[in-house]
Amino acid sequence: MVNDVQISKTLSYWLRHRPDAAGLELDAAGWAPVEAILAALAAEVPGTDWDRLLEVVELNDKRRFEISGDAQRIRARQGHSVEVSGDWPVTPPPDRLFHGTVERFLPAILQDGLKPMRRHHVHLSGDPETATRVGARRGQPVVLTVVAARLAATGVEFRLTSNGVWLVDRVPPAYLERA
Numbered sequence: 015m016v017n018d019v020q021i022s023k024t025l026s027y028w029l030r031h032r033p034d035a036a037g038l039e040l041d042a043a044g045w046a047p048v049e050a051i052l053a054a055l056a057a058e059v060p061g062t063d064w065d066r067l068l069e070v071v072e073l074n075d076k077r078r079f080e081i082s083g084d085a086q087r088i089r090a091r092q093g094h095s096v097e098v099s100g101d102w103p104v105t106p107p108p109d110r111l112f113h114g115t116v117e118r119f120l121p122a123i124l125q126d127g128l129k130p131m132r133r134h135h136v137h138l139s140g141d142p143e144t145a146t147r148v149g150a151r152r153g154q155p156v157v158l159t160v161v162a163a164r165l166a167a168t169g170v171e172f173r174l175t176s177n178g179v180w181l182v183d184r185v186p187p188a189y190l191e192r193a
């Protein structure tokens with residue numbers, strides 16, 4: 015039996031990185047037709063239907079996916095490597111935001127700042143606990159504080175997704191402190 019996490023990973027892969035792998039095309043804002051996703055999922059995981067998809071989307075630990083109001087379309091809320099025009103609102107950040115990483119990346123980060131790497135944006139968390147969990151995906155977590163309000167005052171745009179992730183193009187080293 016394929017579990018929800020496996021289905022979620024498959025959806026992330028298609029909706030963030032490789033829509034072509036499922037024969038899908040995303041629109042400019044990252045939406046794919048639910049019908050096409052269901053057809054692709056059913057080919058991968060026999061028996062996956064609308065109810066199962068809804069369960070995976072609704073029970074998802076990080077609310078990674080969003081279904082449109084008319085239930086016709088689905089998209090990943092963030093994390094894309096394919097070109098999508100994020101339409102999250104520019105939002106004034108709090109004084110401080112947090113980024114979880116690991117020690118081995120620190121020399122490069124302190125020299126070049128935080129870069130989006132393979133994604134579209136640098137992902138920041140609103141609290142250090144969440145950032146700790148993000149860093150822990152790669153090893154012993156290290157949490158960096160981003161002096162966000164001061165960076166925003168220089169004209170850098172911060173966007174807030176509907177599941178509470180802060181997105182920014184990059185963070186220069188002068189705006190980073192070790193938490």
Ligand code: HQG
Nearest residue numbers: 076078093114115119122123126127128129131133137148
């Ligand atoms: C690091 C997951 C060297 C950065 C998580 C990170 C999050 C640099 C890695 C979301 C660097 C990129 C995002 C530089 C940044 N030199 N390394 N200049 N700048 N890095 O996965 O923030 O489960 O793209 O510290 O929970 O780890 O996918 O970003 O370690 O919310 O929904 O390069 O992804 O959510 O890694 O994670 P990622 P992230 P999901």
